[in-house]
Every structure is written in C-alpha cells, then in structure tokens.
Amino acid sequence: MGRKAAANLEVTCPCCGARLSVDAELGKVLHHDPPPKQDKGRDLDRAAELLKKDAERREAIFKQSAEDEKVKSQLLERKFEEALKKGKDEPAGPTLRDIDLD
DSSP states (O other): OOOOOOOEEEEEOTTTOOEEEEETTTOOEEEEEOOOOOOHHHHHHHHHHHHHHHHHHHHHHHHHHHHHHHHHHHHHHHHHHHHHHHHHHSOOOOOOOGGGGO
C-alpha cells in the first residue's frame, strides 16, 4: 500500500474568477490567487448610458400605466352605461318591507 503522489488541482472560481490550488487528497485549498482587477473607468463611462436607458425605461412604464388607466376608465364607463340601460329596461318591482318578509 504505497501512497500516491498527491496532485494539486487548479480550479477557477465560477463566482469571482479567482484561481484556487486544491489538494486532491485532502480537498483543501492550498493557494488562492485573486482575480485580476477590472478597470473601473469603463464602468463610469457606462454609468451615464445606463442612467439614460433607465430613465427611458421608467418613462415607457409611466406612459403604459397612463394608457392602462385610460382604458380602465373607459371600461368602467361602458359597464356603468350598460347597467344603467339594464336598470331602465327592467321595471322596478314593489319594494319589500321587513313586515313582508315574515
């Protein structure tokens, strides 16, 4: 029963992109290389573009909401007119009093 030469595994973290050196036998991290630094300048350049797109998206959502309210108002008005016509067509019967229910 001889011991095998333990091979180290090189793994890249799927979350942050760091490189890990892992002992295959123990399953422990031996060495950690942090991910390369990303240039923050590009993010700041894109910030104005992202803000503009976000403002356009909010404006589109607002316009859609306003249009939905108009349609909702028209729908309620039509329902009211229909109920009013139905009420005029059907004669109102005699009103029931509490004494009539006994």
